[in-house]
Amino acid sequence: MGTLVSVVLIGFAALCAHWWVGGYAGAAALVLGLLALLGYHVHNLARIADWADQQSALPLPDGAGVWRPVFVSLNRRARDTREHRERLSIALERFRAAGQAMPDGVVYLSDRDIIEWLNGRAEQHLGLDHARDIGVPLVGLVRNPALLQYLEGGNGQGPLLLQSPRRPEIRLLIQVVPFGDGQKMVVSRDITQIERLETMRQDFIANVSHELRTPLTVVGGFLETVQDGLDDLPREDLMRYLGMALDQATRMQRLIGDLLTLSALETTAPAPAEEPIDLSVLISQVHQESELLSGGRHEIRLELEPYAAEDVLTGSEKELHSAFANLASNAVRYTPAGGCITIGWRRHAAGGVFWVEDNGPGIDPAHIPRLTERFFRADRGRSRETGGTGLGLAIVKHIVSRHQAELKIESTLGKGSRFSVHFPLSRLKRIR
Numbered sequence: 001m002g003t004l005v006s007v008v009l010i011g012f013a014a015l016c017a018h019w020w021v022g023g024y025a026g027a028a029a030l031v032l033g034l035l036a037l038l039g040y041h042v043h044n045l046a047r048i049a050d051w052a053d054q055q056s057a058l059p060l061p062d063g064a065g066v067w068r069p070v071f072v073s074l075n076r077r078a079r080d081t082r083e084h085r086e087r088l089s090i091a092l093e094r095f096r097a098a099g100q101a102m103p104d105g106v107v108y109l110s111d112r113d114i115i116e117w118l119n120g121r122a123e124q125h126l127g128l129d130h131a132r133d134i135g136v137p138l139v140g141l142v143r144n145p146a147l148l149q150y151l152e153g154g155n156g157q158g159p160l161l162l163q164s165p166r167r168p169e170i171r172l173l174i175q176v177v178p179f180g181d182g183q184k185m186v187v188s189r190d191i192t193q194i195e196r197l198e199t200m201r202q203d204f205i206a207n208v209s210h211e212l213r214t215p216l217t218v219v220g221g222f223l224e225t226v227q228d229g230l231d232d233l234p235r236e237d238l239m240r241y242l243g244m245a246l247d248q249a250t251r252m253q254r255l256i257g258d259l260l261t262l263s264a265l266e267t268t269a270p271a272p273a274e275e276p277i278d279l280s281v282l283i284s285q286v287h288q289e290s291e292l293l294s295g296g297r298h299e300i301r302l303e304l305e306p307y308a309a310e311d312v313l314t315g316s317e318k319e320l321h322s323a324f325a326n327l328a329s330n331a332v333r334y335t336p337a338g339g340c341i342t343i344g345w346r347r348h349a350a351g352g353v354f355w356v357e358d359n360g361p362g363i364d365p366a367h368i369p370r371l372t373e374r375f376f377r378a379d380r381g382r383s384r385e386t387g388g389t390g391l392g393l394a395i396v397k398h399i400v401s402r403h404q405a406e407l408k409i410e411s412t413l414g415k416g417s418r419f420s421v422h423f424p425l426s427r428l429k430r431i432r
Contacts, residue, residue: 041067044067044070044071048071048074099117099119100119100120102119102121103121103189104121104187104188104189105118105119105121105122105123105124105125105126105172105186105187105188105189106118106119106121106122106185106186106187106188107119107122107126107128107138107185107186107188108183108184108185108186109138109151109183109184109185109186110182110183111181111182111183112137113137113138113139113151113184114135114136114137114138115128115133115134115135115136115137115138115141116134116135116183117134118130118133118134121188122186122188124166125164125166125170125172125188125190126141126142126164126165126166126172126188127141127142127164127165127166128141128142138151138186139151142165143165144162144165146160146162147160147162147174150174150176151176151184151186159173159174159175160173160174160175161173161174161191162174162188164190169192170190170192171190171191171192171195172188172189172190172191173188173189173191174186174187174188175187175189208255208259208375212252212255215248215249215251215252216248216252218244218245218248219245219248219249222241222242222244222245222248223245225241226238226241226242255391258391258392258395259391261322261391261395262374262391262394262395262398273316274314274315274316275314275315275316275317276312276313276314276429277312277313277314277315277317277320278312279311279312279313279345279352279354280304280311280345282317282320282321282324283302283304283324283343283344283345283354284302284304285321286321286324286325286328286343287300287302287328287343289325289328289329290325290328290329290331290332290341290343293329293332294332294341297337297338298332298335298337298338298339298340298341299339299340299341300332300340300341300342300343301340301341301342301343301344302342302343302344303342303343303344303345303346304344304345305345305346305347307347307430310430311345311347311352311428311429311430312428312429312430313352313423313427313428314427314428314429315403315427316399316402316403319399319402319403320399320403322395322399323395323396323399323400323421324354324356324421326392326393326395326396327356327396327419327421328341328343328356329392330356330392330393330419331356331357331358331360331417331419334358334360334361335358335359335360335416336360336361339358339359339360340358340359341356341357341358342355342356342357342358343355343356344357347428347430349425350424350425351422351423351424351425351426351427351428352422352423352425352428353420353421353422353423354420354421354423355418355419355420355421356418356419356420357416357417357418357419358416358417358418359415359416360416360417361413361414361416362411362412362413362414362415362416362417363409363411363413363417364413365411365413368409368411371393371409372393372394372396372397372407373394374390374391374394375390375391396421400421403423403427404423404424404426404427405421405422405423405424405427406421406422407419407420407421408420408421408422
């Protein structure tokens with residue numbers, strides 16, 4: 001535009017010079033004045049046009065005269081526009097960041113089910129790629145007939161359960177939310193853990209019901225027998241029936257007690273206050289209790305390193321006593337009479353280890369990973385005979401975990417088992 005203005009001004013200047021030479025000085029002066037005024041306005045218009053063409057964030061240069069209010073107004077509008085654009089940009093970035101941080105997958109679809117935007121969680125759930133799949137129909141990437149039918153069905157249907165295309169072990173809950181002008185928001189939620197917990201809950205209820213049903217049936221049967229034959233039964237039979245009923249009632253009490261203990265350990269209830277524990281005293285107590293439980297049927301050894309009396313462990317004495325005693329009592333229950341059981345403690349460079357070892361029948365290696373599951377028994381019939389509830393090792397596992405320790409199980413069929421609890425060095429100190 002500046003070149004055109006220059007050509008016009010040069011033409012007018014030449015014409016005025018011709019008039020001046022020809023004697024038309026007054027007319028030439030008037031024309032020159034008008035020409036100067038025109039040039040002034042054209043120059044300011046050119047400055048505005050150049051500023052607009054540059055699309056610069058810089059403000060307009062200062063104007064003078066009648067153009068000053070125009071320049072000031074344009075500068076104010078330009079500044080407001082820049083600030084508004086910056087606010088929109090910040091809001092958009094905040095929205096994108098929030099969308100990326102969502103725990104659920106989110107995909108925005110156009111009215112033709114073409115992907116317009118998606119977050120990182122949706123990429124993980126549906127096997128998509130943000131850089132490659134924007135502008136591509138979703139059903140062309142997630143080839144699932146159920147999803148296609150669900151997208152075509154509108155919002156009048158419930159959520160869709162779907163396996164993740166990228167990781168089949170993950171279960172997704174898909175929901176479509178219409179918005180805008182025919183657009184859709186597809187939300188995917190990983191419900192694998194929820195389904196797993198629901199399965200565990202159902203199994204737990206079934207197991208508890210089964211575990212309580214048997215002793216209740218026995219107690220009910222004995223009481224019915226005693227009631228029907230109270231006048232005819234010999235005293236020895238009567239006492240035997242009542243004794244067996246009492247055994248079953250005691251078993252139910254142990255089961256309920258273990259359930260309450262396990263529930264307290266699994267909830268977010270605050271852990272008991274920790275205190276310094278004299279390990280030699282605690283382990284010696286567990287050894288004495290094991291001998292009483294054995295009643296002389298086993299050889300029970302105590303192996304403490306020479307300086308064990310100086311070892312102090314920080315933790316809950318009540319919980320650790322329960323865990324150690326549980327491991328020791330299991331060894332007594334499952335080791336045949338005449339067997340040998342060793343209870344011991346040893347400190348090493350990385351911490352310390354408590355162990356219970358026996359020369360009993362051992363455990364099938366296939367069962368070892370499941371031993372700490374609630375109600376899991378490698379030998380169900382034998383476990384009930386020994387009075388086990390099936391919750392002991394689950395309780396031990398939680399107690400050990402609360403003390404940042406690790407439970408290790410080693411066993412060989414026909415040779416015996418070793419259960420050991422490894423404590424970190426941070427929980428140990430030695431009295432000098």
